[in-house]
Amino acid sequence: MHLVDASKTAIELDERSQDIFRQIVETYLATGDPIGSRSLSKALPSPLSPASVRNVMSDLESLGLIYAPHTSAGRLPTDRGLRFFVDALLNVGELSNDERDGIDSELAGQGEGAFDAALTKASMLLSGMSSGAGVVLTTTQDMRVKHIEFVALDPGKGLVVLVGEDGSVENRIVDLPAGLPPSALREATNYLNAHVRGSTVGEARDAISLRAAEVRAELDEITAKLIEEGIASWSGASTRESGSLIVHGRGNLLQNVELRDDVDRVRQLLDDLETKRDLMQLLSLTEDGDGVRIFIGSENKLFSLSGSSLIMSPYRDSQRRVVGVLGIIGPTRLNYAKIIPAVDYTAQVVSKLIK
Known part of the structure; x- marks a missing residue:
């Protein structure tokens, strides 16, 4: 499985330190409790005195991998420690x-509405296999350009006709620059069709913006202005500005939350989800590369919430374009070894369902 992490922690530990650190993390993931040197000395694969264990724990603490809660003499992993564990020590199986058959069966469907139903089921599946919320973000498909045509209307007004590869047609009325010769409409049409055909509207707009100097060098100023205004007329059409969200398992995020500050932070997360705040940022965080992206604790800036983890993967259409993202938002005490391959495979299945 191709795993893409949010960051890498450049730390090397000897075998003894790895064994002790792994036991601290695995105890935390299993129980949420800190573990002390005496219990560690009994749990290690090779005998080691509590005093020796304490020396190693001191080194791990100085590296920022573990810390001592004020209520206990034991140790817990820090967010940095969990990141190191996931990056360097976690055995992610298949x-x-x-x-796999269970996920295939749950997401399979036929007929109208089958794909939307599969997305809802994916959210429920991901929530059910974790102590978190299953999240699916799907975007509105951005039209891909097959042809653009400029047509003169009344004096000072023109029509931009955009034909999509899917056969859809959209029109926009634009102001024509003063002194525009009839040939400029034809030149603008030919230029755009030569340079943006096959692009999405958003990609076309970005490409013309980047090529502004070149456009003005190749064409006269009035024609260049017409091209810029014609593309700008679709300023709200990019998929990065719209999307829908499916969330199941919100209540899981409030379970086992004891401190008031933690409750407030989780409620803020739920509010952010309800208002779809920064959802397109979530998409942009996952669309580079094909693997699962993981954000642990304080690494997660998206929802202004420390103490949660995100395990997300994009899903793609038949042209390998990212059209959405799915995954899990939950506490840092997630079963990463189980959830990471499940999120990865669910994204693969959803991608195959897209037609």
Whole structure:
């Protein structure tokens, strides 16, 4: 499985330190409790005195991998420690055939509305296999340009006709620059069709913006202005500005939350989800590369919430274009070894369902 992490922690530990650190993290993931040197000395694969364990724990603490809660003499992993564990020590296996078949069966469907139903089921599946919320973000498909035509209307007014590869047609009325010769409409049409055909509207707009100097060098100023205004007339059409969200398992995020500050932070997260705040940023965080992206604790700036983890993966259409993202938002005490391959495979299945 191709795994893409949010960051890398450049730390090397000897075998003894790895064993102790791994036991601290695995105890935390299993129980949420800190573990002390005496318990660690009994749990290690090789005998080690509590005093020796304490020396190693001191080194791990100085590296910022573990810390001592004020209520206990034991140790817990820091966010940086969890990141190091996921990057360097976690054994991420493959799903069993039965687990794959289960996901395939749950998401399979036929007829009208089958894909939307699959997205909802994916959110429910991801929530059910974790102590967090299953999240699916889907974007509105941005039209891909097959042809653009400029047509003169009344004096000072023109029509921009955009034909999509899917056969859809959209029109926009634009102001024509003063003194525009009839040939400028034809030149603008030919230029755009030569340079943006096959692009999405958003991509076309970005490309013309980047080529502004070149456009003005190749064409006269009035024609260049017409091209810029014609493209700008679709200023709200990019998929990066719209999307829909499916969330299941919001209540899981409030379970086992004891401190008031933690409750307030989780409620803020839920508010952010309800208002779809920064959802397109979530898409941009995952669309580079094909693998799962992981954001742990304080690394997660998206929802202004420390103490949660995001495990997300994009899903793509038949042209390998990112059209959405799915995954899990939950506490840092997630079963990463189980959830990472499940998120990855679910994204693969959803991608195959897109037609």
